[in-house]
Amino acid sequence: MNDNAQPNLLREVDNYIESLFSTNDEALDAALRSSEENGLPPINVSANEGRLLHMIAKLSGAKKILEIGTLGGYSTIWLARALPEGGTLLSLEYSSKHAEVARANIERAGLSDRVEVRVGSGLDLLPQITSRGEGPFDLFFIDADKENYPGYLDWAIKLSRPGSVILSDNLIRNGAVMSPSSNDTAASVIAKYNRTLATNPRIESIILPIIRENTDGLGISIVT
Ligand code: SAH
Ligand code: DHB
Ligand code: MG
Numbered sequence: 021m022n023d024n025a026q027p028n029l030l031r032e033v034d035n036y037i038e039s040l041f042s043t044n045d046e047a048l049d050a051a052l053r054s055s056e057e058n059g060l061p062p063i064n065v066s067a068n069e070g071r072l073l074h075m076i077a078k079l080s081g082a083k084k085i086l087e088i089g090t091l092g093g094y095s096t097i098w099l100a101r102a103l104p105e106g107g108t109l110l111s112l113e114y115s116s117k118h119a120e121v122a123r124a125n126i127e128r129a130g131l132s133d134r135v136e137v138r139v140g141s142g143l144d145l146l147p148q149i150t151s152r153g154e155g156p157f158d159l160f161f162i163d164a165d166k167e168n169y170p171g172y173l174d175w176a177i178k179l180s181r182p183g184s185v186i187l188s189d190n191l192i193r194n195g196a197v198m199s200p201s202s203n204d205t206a207a208s209v210i211a212k213y214n215r216t217l218a219t220n221p222r223i224e225s226i227i228l229p230i231i232r233e234n235t236d237g238l239g240i241s242i243v244t
Pocket of ligand 3: 064
């Protein structure tokens with residue numbers, strides 16, 4: 021078997037699964053279209069990963085969700101749709117432009133009554149959220165700047181209760197985390213982050229490989 025056979029098969033399998041479960045979903049399609057039209061980078065989760073986030077949120081019964089890194093609100097819509105009656109989602113976004121695009125997409129999806137997009141840097145907003153007593157949250161989705169993932173994890177644990185779920189995107193980086201080169205800061209930080217997920221006694225974790233154009237990974241942690 022040549023080196024490429026397996027990755028190509030995995031991408032085909034990912035496409036197969038996506039088409040198997042795809043539905044005409046106007047709000048999600050419109051969110052991606054408007055993100056592109058407004059010049060946002062195409063770094064949203066894939067449809068399959070979005071569906072996975074949605075299912076994990078539902079399986080865990082999450083009623084209060086905290087997302088770090090909104091972009092155009094694509095993952096936000098997948099997660100917010102999993103909320104039960106009365107549930108809420110707070111999403112933190114550094115870029116006011118991204119937040120504005122996301123709010124319009126969330127409004128179009130009919131989710132504005134349960135979703136708040138808050139503008140600021142995660143590490144400024146998380147202490148405020150804590151001191152204002154806005155926690156605990158049942159589920160976290162960490163998907164912003166990779167260098168600050170360790171800080172985000174610490175705040176997520178502070179804002180959690182036993183049983184809370186912490187999801188962390190982009191933990192494999194096409195394999196770069198396995199032997200990070202010294203000039204790839206994000207890969208080095210995430211390699212260390214992955215060891216923290218494996219060893220921190222406050223959480224129990226696994227990393228699920230996520231196939232797309234590249235191979236990436238989703239961290240799934242439960243607070244003990
Ligand atoms: N969760 C989104 C993708 C998020 S991309 C989805 O899957 O649809 C990462 C986002 O994090 C970008 O919008 C970026 O502006 C934002 N970001 C970068 N640094 C940040 C910070 N320090 N605090 C909060 N958000 C940040
Ligand atoms: C990229 C992908 C992401 O999911 C993300 O959160 C940040 C960057 C990327 O492909 O560059
Ligand atoms: Mg991501």
